[in-house]
Amino acid sequence: MVTIVDVAKHAGVAPSTVSYVLTGKRPVSAETRMRVGESIRVLGYQPHAGARALAGSRTNVLALVLPLREGVHLPVVMRFASSVVTTAREHDMDVLLVTADEGAAGLRRVAGTSRADGFLVMDVGLDDERVPVLRDLGRPAVLLGHPTVANGLTCVDLDFEAAGARCVDHLVELGHRSIGFLGAPGAVYARNTGFAQRTLTGFSSAAMRRGVASTALPAERHRDAVRAVVRTLLGELTRMTALVVHNEAVLGWVVECLRAEGRRVPEDVAVVAICPDELAEQLRLTSVQLPADVLGRRAVELLMAKLNGQKPPALTLLPPKLFSRTGQAGPRLVVAPPPRQVG
Amino acid sequence: MVTIVDVAKHAGVAPSTVSYVLTGKRPVSAETRMRVGESIRVLGYQPHAGARALAGSRTNVLALVLPLREGVHLPVVMRFASSVVTTAREHDMDVLLVTADEGAAGLRRVAGTSRADGFLVMDVGLDDERVPVLRDLGRPAVLLGHPTVANGLTCVDLDFEAAGARCVDHLVELGHRSIGFLGAPGAVYARNTGFAQRTLTGFSSAAMRRGVASTALPAERHRDAVRAVVRTLLGELTRMTALVVHNEAVLGWVVECLRAEGRRVPEDVAVVAICPDELAEQLRLTSVQLPADVLGRRAVELLMAKLNGQKPPALTLLPPKLFSRTGQAGPRLVVAPPPRQVG
DNA sequence: GTGAAAGCGCTAACAC
DNA sequence: GTGTTAGCGCTTTCAC
Numbered sequence: 001m002v003t004i005v006d007v008a009k010h011a012g013v014a015p016s017t018v019s020y021v022l023t024g025k026r027p028v029s030a031e032t033r034m035r036v037g038e039s040i041r042v043l044g045y046q047p048h049a050g051a052r053a054l055a056g057s058r059t060n061v062l063a064l065v066l067p068l069r070e071g072v073h074l075p076v077v078m079r080f081a082s083s084v085v086t087t088a089r090e091h092d093m094d095v096l097l098v099t100a101d102e103g104a105a106g107l108r109r110v111a112g113t114s115r116a117d118g119f120l121v122m123d124v125g126l127d128d129e130r131v132p133v134l135r136d137l138g139r140p141a142v143l144l145g146h147p148t149v150a151n152g153l154t155c156v157d158l159d160f161e162a163a164g165a166r167c168v169d170h171l172v173e174l175g176h177r178s179i180g181f182l183g184a185p186g187a188v189y190a191r192n193t194g195f196a197q198r199t200l201t202g203f204s205s206a207a208m209r210r211g212v213a214s215t216a217l218p219a220e221r222h223r224d225a226v227r228a229v230v231r232t233l234l235g236e237l238t239r240m241t242a243l244v245v246h247n248e249a250v251l252g253w254v255v256e257c258l259r260a261e262g263r264r265v266p267e268d269v270a271v272v273a274i275c276p277d278e279l280a281e282q283l284r285l286t287s288v289q290l291p292a293d294v295l296g297r298r299a300v301e302l303l304m305a306k307l308n309g310q311k312p313p314a315l316t317l318l319p320p321k322l323f324s325r326t327g328q329a330g331p332r333l334v335v336a337p338p339p340r341q342v343g
Numbered sequence: 344m345v346t347i348v349d350v351a352k353h354a355g356v357a358p359s360t361v362s363y364v365l366t367g368k369r370p371v372s373a374e375t376r377m378r379v380g381e382s383i384r385v386l387g388y389q390p391h392a393g394a395r396a397l398a399g400s401r402t403n404v405l406a407l408v409l410p411l412r413e414g415v416h417l418p419v420v421m422r423f424a425s426s427v428v429t430t431a432r433e434h435d436m437d438v439l440l441v442t443a444d445e446g447a448a449g450l451r452r453v454a455g456t457s458r459a460d461g462f463l464v465m466d467v468g469l470d471d472e473r474v475p476v477l478r479d480l481g482r483p484a485v486l487l488g489h490p491t492v493a494n495g496l497t498c499v500d501l502d503f504e505a506a507g508a509r510c511v512d513h514l515v516e517l518g519h520r521s522i523g524f525l526g527a528p529g530a531v532y533a534r535n536t537g538f539a540q541r542t543l544t545g546f547s548s549a550a551m552r553r554g555v556a557s558t559a560l561p562a563e564r565h566r567d568a569v570r571a572v573v574r575t576l577l578g579e580l581t582r583m584t585a586l587v588v589h590n591e592a593v594l595g596w597v598v599e600c601l602r603a604e605g606r607r608v609p610e611d612v613a614v615v616a617i618c619p620d621e622l623a624e625q626l627r628l629t630s631v632q633l634p635a636d637v638l639g640r641r642a643v644e645l646l647m648a649k650l651n652g653q654k655p656p657a658l659t660l661l662p663p664k665l666f667s668r669t670g671q672a673g674p675r676l677v678v679a680p681p682p683r684q685v686g
Numbered sequence: 687g688t689g690a691a692a693g694c695g696c697t698a699a700c701a702c
Numbered sequence: 703g704t705g706t707t708a709g710c711g712c713t714t715t716c717a718c
Contacts, residue, residue: 003695014705019697026698029703046455050402051695054710055395064440067423077415082411085442094458097407097440099428114387115437346711357689362713369714372687394711397694 011039041072053114062093062303065107065130067100067123073248073276076292077122080144082294084120091304093117104133111137118303119145140306142299146195147203153199154306156299158193158318160274164202166320167244167272168288170334172210173260176242176270179207180233181216182226182254183246189218196321199274201244212307213237219247226250230257241269248275255283266326280325287340288320298339313341345386352475354382365390396457405436405646406452406459408473410443410466416591416619419635420465423487426639427463434647436460447476448459454480459647463487475522484650485642489538495657497649499642502660503538503617506631507545510587510615511664513629515553519585519613522550524559525569525597526589532561533616542617556580562590562597569593572602584612591618598626609669623668631663641682656684 008015013032017214020026021036039045044250053059063082066077085095092180098106098118100123107130112114118132119141126146130296132143135152143155171179181203183189188196200216207214215236219229233240251273255265263269272279280287295318305312317340324332351358356375363369364379371379382388396402407427409420428438439459441449443466450473453459462477462484469489477484478495486498514522524546526532531539541557551558558579562572588597594616597607606612609629616623616630619638623630638661648655660683667675 001695004697005695016697017704017708020704023697030622044455046452048397048695049456049458050393051710052697054391054397054694054712055696055698057697057710059393061439068421068428074421078411078417081440082442085411086444089442089445093538094453096404096439097424097428099425099432101429102432109389110437113392115392154718190710250624264365275684343698344711347713348711359690359714363688366713369712370687375688391711394694395713397696397710398712398714400694406715665691 002045007045009038011036059117060093061096061098061116062088063098063110063119065098065121079292080296081180084125084300087300088298104129107133109184111139118307120299142303154199154302156316158290160198161202163197163320165206166322168206170322171242178213178237178239180237180240180243183218185220185299222252223247226253227257239253243271284325286324288322291321294318314340345388350382350388354379402460403436404459405431405441406439406441408441408464419619422635423639426636427643430640431645436464447473454482459467461650463642487642497645497655499659500558501633504596505615506663507542509665511549512681513665514585515570521556521580521582523580523583523586526561528563529561564592566596569596570600586612586614589617627668629667631665634664637661658685659679
């Protein structure tokens with residue numbers, strides 16, 4: 001194995017100089033920098049990560065905590081992970097994969113054994129045991145998917161309120177004046193902190209602002225329930241020409257029921273979904289997408305900022321991306337505004 | 344931070360003794376072991392991973408190289424990753440996530456900087472640039488998904504031949520005597536090393552062995568093409584009561600076309616698919632599943648064996664799992680034989 | 687069965 | 703702008 005001392009000898013400098021060339025933590029004359037660089041290349045030197053971590057107390061590793069078991073939509077998680085790794089590499093960081101199964105103990109272990117410098121935690125619950133632990137672990141962390149808390153922690157999430165509003169704006173611009181909303185099962189709206197609520201709020205206030213007629217209803221995950229809701233919506237909103245669906249589980253049935261009621265989709269009723277991209281793609285519906293790639297990138301950037309001693313905003317809400325899939329052409333990104341920041 | 348020296352002092356022993364208690368690399372009397380253990384607990388000692396790696400030249404980290412970009416079915420990758428992490432933790436290992444984007448350079452980097460002890464590489468191509476690199480990196484590696492090579496490397500894959508045969512056996516046991524096979528696009532069978540070929544081989548020889556009538560046809564990814572193939576199959580195999588489909592992209596259309604031809608599914612024509620579980624679940628079709636969980640577990644176990652100086656079989660073929668979804672009840676695992684090992 | 691001490695390869699004062 | 707050197711926290715001889 002070739003060490004820093006080998007490089008130093010080969011270049012005729014001190015080991016520390018090699019180190020400084022590598023880290024840039026102190027100025028090195030252009031000439032020696034070149035010579036050292038050459039030696040590094042010739043010898044194929046690669047610094048030992050462990051030794052570095054030991055001496056420098058930085059591992060250059062980020063821990064990524066993912067809910068790999070179930071619940072969450074797997075392709076979304078995957079895309080997010082992909083984006084995290086790519087962005088991390090741009091910052092010369094590696095990514096340690098940790099499953100949510102390990103719980104708070106996993107965080108303690110990774111921090112305690114100095115395996116990582118910071119944490120990226122996806123899908124943190126409303127009163128997650130990991131939040132207090134994360135706080136007194138003293139390592140920077142960024143939470144994703146549920147902007148539950150702000151207490152010193154940094155969060156990133158999709159701006160669901162904007163997502164709801166975006167659907168309305170898009171439809172209004174297409175000329176629709178009467179828009180329905182088919183949401184998650186009723187129980188989801190009960191615990192009123194959730195993203196479902198925020199989406200609905202965004203939808204409702206946008207409808208008010210735009211002065212269009214609207215009705216919102218929850219829908220259970222049964223085909224019959226969906227059929228009933230669709231009928232009710234068509235009954236209530238007799239001129240309804242558009243429907244926003246925020247319930248990926250029943251999306252297929254909604255379209256089916258509309259057709260069964262004699263409405264063509266999208267000619268008679270335009271459907272806009274808030275759901276993962278694959279699903280909308282498959283059903284060829286216009287949709288607001290969860291931008292997993294942006295989420296991942298942003299999360300890493302926030303974490304890097306914290307590692308560098310900066311104080312990024314406590315909450316970043318990413319703008320929803322609306323893809324139009326009405327024409328024969330491929331999906332078309334309609335607009336992409338900047339994120340909202342809070343705190 | 345609490346170090347090994349702190350623990351040693353607290354327990355009234357030498358640091359080396361603490362180390363040996365931890366690693367078990369030399370016998371320690373029951374009494375001191377207890378005392379040390381107690382001190383570790385009281386002080387909340389956690390060994391520094393970097394220091395360990397530096398002194399011991401083992402990182403206790405596995406590098407997991409995943410094709411995160413596209414192509415592969417994301418949920419399958421995710422499940423596999425999950426299984427890898429879980430199994431790795433059982434062996435007290437952590438997992439470093441690396442994307443295939445980094446290519447051979449990524450492997451060199453991870454090995455060169457001593458970030459990981461071994462590699463798990465998914466989706467290795469027929470003549471992948473990473474194979475030679477992996478070989479002379481001198482670190483144990485396990486390849487997944489394409490048993491391309493055997494040359495000193497260890498591979499794990501689904502036993503596609505058994506998968507094809509399994510479908511036939513299952514159908515024959517249900518009383519079917521005339522079985523069609525609708526496969527991948529023709530081009531896929533051209534490069535004859537692939538899994539498509541092996542599945543077909545398994546299907547055909549099982550049909551021969553069982554003495555049932557069979558016809559196999561490739562299918563392009565167009566609705567019309569699928570329709571034509573379905574018609575041809577029904578024409579050729581006039582008594583066809585079962586169809587094996589190894590083409591996930593057109594699976595939905597196959598069922599649709601069969602119904603359009605007046606055949607009820609599964610009453611008139613039983614369909615068995617070889618595809619990811621979600622898809623079969625969604626269409627409520629009996630299917631042979633890619634056992635991502637078993638794959639991940641087995642891969643880690645093989646890698647650990649190599650890390651411990653053992654010589655595991657060069658190729659392990661995992662038995663396909665067939666889930667029956669004909670009844671009203673949930674999916675039912677029909678059989679689960681042991682893996683095949685080669686070399 | 688246990689201890690003492692020499693590194694592992696690197697970083698970061700502290701010197702000049 | 704560069705060199706010297708003392709650790710970082712652990713493992714592992716070597717000695718008893």
